[in-house]
Amino acid sequence: xxxxxxxxxxxxxxxxxxxxxxxxxxxxxxxxxxxxxxxxxxxxxxxxxxxxxxxxxxxxxxxxxxxxxxxxxxxxxxxxxxxxxxxxxxxxxxxxxxxxxxxxxxxxxxxxxxxxxxx
Numbered sequence: 001x002x003x004x005x006x007x008x009x010x011x012x013x014x015x016x017x018x019x020x021x022x023x024x025x026x027x028x029x030x031x032x033x034x035x036x037x038x039x040x041x042x043x044x045x046x047x048x049x050x051x052x053x054x055x056x057x058x059x060x061x062x063x064x065x066x067x068x069x070x071x072x073x074x075x076x077x078x079x080x081x082x083x084x085x086x087x088x089x090x091x092x093x094x095x096x097x098x099x100x101x102x103x104x105x106x107x108x109x110x111x112x113x114x115x116x117x118x119x
Contacts, residue, residue: 019087019114019115019116019117020115021071021072022069022070022071022072022087022114022115023070023071023072023114024069024070024114025067025068025069025070025112025113025114026067026068026069026070027066027067027089027109028053028065028066028067031066031067033067033109033110033112034109034110036091036095036096036109037096037102037108038095038096038102038103038106038107038108038109039066039067039089039090039091039106039107039109039112040063040089040090040091040092040095040103040105040106040107041087041088041089041105041106041107041112041117041118042087042088042089042090042105043085043086043087043088044068044085044086044087044088052070053065053068054068054086054088062092062093063090063091063092063093064090064091064092064093065088065089065090066089066090066091067088067089067109067112068086068087068088068089069086069087069088069114071084071086087117089107089109089112
C-alpha cells in the first residue's frame with residue numbers, strides 16, 4: 001500500500017484537532033497505569049458524548065478500554081452532528097506480548113498527556 005503525503009497530512013491534522021479539545025485523561029477505576037508496560041492508543045469515532053466513559057468500553061473482539069480523554073463541553077465538529085471522535089486507551093486479551101515486544105499502537109501509559117499524541 002502506498003501512503004500519499006496528502007493522506008498522512010490529513011490524518012495528522014485530524015489528530016491535532018482532536019488533541020486540542022482534550023481537558024482530562026481518565027483511567028477506569030482499578031486500572032493502575034504503573035502496572036503495565038503499555039496501552040494501545042486509538043482515535044475512536046462516532047461516540048455520542050465528548051466526556052465520560054466511552055460507549056465502546058468493551059469491543060467484541062476482546063479488547064477492553066482502560067482509559068480515555070475527556071474533551072471540552074463543545075469540541076470542534078468532526079463532521080457528524082451529535083457524534084464525536086475521542087482518544088481511547090485499550091488492551092487486547094493477549095496483552096502484554098509474552099516476548100516483550102510492542103504493538104504498533106502501543107504507548108507508555110506513564111507518558112500520556114493532554115493534547116499530546118505519544119508514541
